[in-house]
Amino acid sequence: MTFYLQLAVAGIAVGSVYALIAIGIVLIYKCSGVVNFAQGAFVMLGAYFTYALTRLGLAPVAAVLGAMLAMALVGMLTERLVLRPMMKAPVVAIMAVTLGILILTRAVCLAIWGPDQIAFPKLFPDGAVNIFDVFITYNYLAAALLSVCLSLAFLAFYQFTAIGLKQRCAADNTRAALAIGIHTGNQNSLAWSMSAALAGLGGTLLATLNGLSLGLSDIGLVAFPVIVLGGLTSLSGAVVAGLLLGVLQAFTDGILTPWFETFLRAYTRIYSAGALQQVVPYMILVFVLLVRPQGIFGRRGTERL
Amino acid sequence: MTRSSLVPIILAILAIAVSLMLGRYGAYLTHVVAIAAIGAMSLNLLNGWCGQINFAQAALLGVGAYTAGNCGNAGWDVFSLLAAGIASALAAVLIGLPALRLRGLYFAIATLAAQFIFEYLFKFAEPITHGVSGLLIQPMKLLGRVIDTDQGYAVLAICLLLLTWLFMTWIRRTDLGRAFLVVRENEVVARGMGINVPQTKMWAFLISGFFAGIAGGLMGFTDRLAHPEAFGMGLSVDYIAMIIVGGLGSLPGSLLGAAFVSLLPEAIQRFGEAFNMADQLSAFREMAFGLLIILFLIFEPRGLSAILGKTNVQRMMARFARRPTNPVRDQAKNQPKWRSVE
Secondary structure, eight states: OHHHHHHHHHHHHHHHHHHHHHHHHHHHHHHHOOOOHHHHHHHHHHHHHHHHHHHHOOOOOHHHHHHHHHHHHHHHHHHHHHGGGTSOOHHHHHHHHHHHHHHHHHHHHHHHHOOOOOOOOSSSSEEEEETTEEEEEEEHHHHHHHHHHHHHHHHHHHHSSHHEEEEEHHHHOOHHHTTTTTTTTHHHHHHHHHHHHHHHHHHHHHHHOOBBBBGGGGGHHHHHHHHHHOOOTTTHHHHHHHHHHHHHHIIIIIIIHHHHHHHHHHHSSSOOOOOOHHHHHHHHHHHHHHOOTTTTTTTOOSBBB | OGGHHHHHHHHHHHHHHHHHHHHHHHHHHHHHHHHHHHHHHHHHHIIIISSSOSOOOHHHHHHHHHHHHHHHHHHOHHHHHHHHHHHHHHHHHHHHGGGGOOOOHHHHHHHHHHHHHHHHHHHHHHHHOOOOGGGEOOEEETTTTTTSSHHHHHHHHHHHHHHHHHHHHHHOOOOHHHHHHHHHHHHHHHHTTTTHHHHHHHHHHHHHHHHHHHHHHHHHHHEEEEEEGGHHHHHHHHHHHHHHOOOOHHHHHHHHHHHHHHHHHHHHHHHHHHOOOGGGGHHHHHHHHHHHHHHHHHOOTHHHHHHHHHHHHHHHHHHHTTTTOOOHHHHHTOSSSSOOOO
């Protein structure tokens, strides 16, 4: 039993970071209709910024906040310089341009920080709390608490403040929003900068769990099963789906993979099941798309036939 | 033989002559570009003409490479390429099945998932693919003769590219080819015109998959190794970049885009070696690639073929092929940069 709880805790910690990243993608999609494949780049860049700032001698809290600010700037610049000139372009061109941003950012990070894994500075103290024999390290605890709190805070901001209302207007109907005097272009920039800042924080938290390397940008693609599962337009759906997928991945890794491997070794010539936990989200994704394309929380989409 | 097929045939003969003169390195570059162009044309049919975004092109190439490798090692001669085409066509139909229910963005994400699942299968199905160590492939046999030089592969790849080009120009003019375009523009209208939309989409996947399989098989034979890392998401992005940089929906564009995307790393490699910057090279190469995709999409969204169209090359080629001037096409050239979406 403890083993299962331990797995669930690890899953929730990683899943809550997924949720944080997925919120960013959903936010951008709702506001500007762009599917942002570059979210993974934002995640990675945020972690590298935090690293660079702590190397400059800043306190951990200041470094994280500074990195989030820098990421907000990066997000806004991306929207202004790259996405705005392409507003009326076909979907595939916009997808390709965000992929271009992903490649470019990865290359810039590779040039500056090199290909090797970097030891990430300690943001949280070592050690663990023990709850009913389940050990939770402070890293996991901090990652889960921070991202869940921030996700909820963001949802509240989106739902209850004046800026959030403007955001929702711009996302809901661009023309109507323009007609009542909302500068939708600025709202787009704001959405991009907020989502980049959230992604940057997510990246920092992931780096404290798994270390800092270029591979961090792959997480941006894992976020896609999350947002499809949650419904592409639902922010709260993204949070729930993120947690769900994180737990599911942890259980796959801890239970399904060993079971599957003993099965394979007994009956076939295949020796290893490989990184099963990395494909399980995508298998679920295909299944969800076929059975319930609007996701768990999404509205019935227009993208269906 | 129609007049318009004259230009590609002459180009192919010239390319063969040039690649034979340029020596081993030139021949190597030629077959790399030619194989990439076959793959780009296959994706262009699916994405540029039929409007189905596919992020799993690398998976299809991989299926082709593994099938061709296994069949070639078993001594299937030329049929190994054919088998690669058929296997990839089946895989493409499988990937395309969700397209019957999903559209646009949702389908694109489904193909993304398919890419990762195939990548996993390449590593997982060890008896067939030899897992992470990769499948060693013997040189290709063509009617009993072993092809083991780059020149040989260059000639073979150019011939197959020519066949692909002729097939693509032909299919574009058939009812099916026109149906692709209507499905891309508006599925409701297509249904109203009596086009069987699911069937049309499946044909697009089948044909696209077949040519992707041929390209993948050739890749396997020229690399002598099929490795799961080689057919990752990055390769899919390369192919999407090819058709967009070249110009969506344009056959010469696919060729130009393939040449551009495959030769750019080589050019930067040479450039870097000349200036002694070898250690920063891979980062620099990726940077140039990403930056060029972004700049292209912002400033010349219709791609390289549109730039060529602005100069007189295309007009000269048209005069050479004695095509009558076409008022519809000329009008299309004066349209605004982007077709409005929706």
